[in-house]
Amino acid sequence: MSVTLYFSKVSLNSHIFEIYEEKIELKSVLKTLYLSMKEGIEYINEGLRIKEDGEKFLYDASYRFNFIEKPDGEFKDTVMGSVIKTAKIFINDIGNDGQMIKRAIDNKEIINFYFDVYKEIVVFHTTNRFGYKEFNMAFKELLNKCMSSHDIKYNFEMGLIKKGLNVQEIKQQLSSIGRLEYLKIEVIPPNPDDELLKGIQENGEEYFEGMKAGNVTEKSILFTSLAPEGLNINSEIINKELEGIDKIHSKLSSDEATKMDYVSVEAKNQNGRVFSTKDNRPVKYNLDERPQTLREFAAASKQKVAILLRTFL
Known part of the structure; x- marks a missing residue:
């Protein structure tokens, strides 16, 4: 078996x-x-x-x-x-x-x-x-x-370790499931490999420095909508947060961040269909x-x- x-x-x-x-x-x-x-x-x-x-x-x-x-x-x-x-x-x-x-x-x-x-x-x-x-x-x-x-x-x-998604791929996935009533973005500081750790130590950059100043070990942003049209992911307020996934650190791309769950995006449409980067395209091997x-x-x-x-x- x-x-x-x-x-x-x-x-x-x-x-x-x-x-x-x-x-x-x-x-x-x-x-x-x-x-x-x-x-x-x-x-x-x-x-x-x-x-x-x-x-x-x-x-x-x-x-x-x-x-x-x-x-x-x-x-x-x-x-x-x-x-x-x-x-x-x-x-x-x-x-x-x-x-x-x-x-x-x-x-x-x-x-x-x-x-x-x-x-x-x-x-x-x-x-x-x-x-x-x-x-x-x-x-x-x-x-x-x-x-x-x-x-x-x-x-x-x-x-779960997955094939990561970049920001544009995430937006495409969100658009494909239709009218959204719920969108959540979560960020945790990564456990870095040697290269990323060196980059953070040399320059924490604005995002990490802000998390460190607030002793924030997890940042969660939630958007909800009861409007018939659902959330507008192209609006400035939402797009800014989605684009921010690529600006956590210059040495951490969005697909690398989602691959390791340092960043996760979850959404649900008005019919209850759910999208989440947490279990999207998991890496697996069959024996x-x-x-x-x-x-x-x-x-x-x-x-x-x-x-x-x-x-x-």
């Missing part, structure tokens, strides 16, 4: 300006994260859901690190393991009166992962009831749980045969990460 591999970028969000100013080293933070990851760390997500008949109910899902390994040798500085999701699902059953009823039972899903810590890349697969959006959310929260016991509270973000062990999964993932770094990042 085949399996599809996805890739996500882990980004330090809470202390990024100290990285820019060389007050702390990103590698030392990542080492702390590596040492802190262990089996049994759990995150519980609770929220209201609605049944098919309209009845509201409290839904909770737990996510837990399991089978964590930190091998040496060819897999040095990597973590392999799995995330197990436990949540209730509703199945059809027959009640005592002979009528069809919905009954909740516990269901478990498991996703294996390979985390190259210092490259900040996580490789994983998905299941029918545990997709990549949910995995990224759960993995991020589990990483932050791992770091919560330290005196310094480090916080991480996580985004003809599903690896039977974690080591086999790690070996395949390591090979694909090397290809990813060589040809895409």
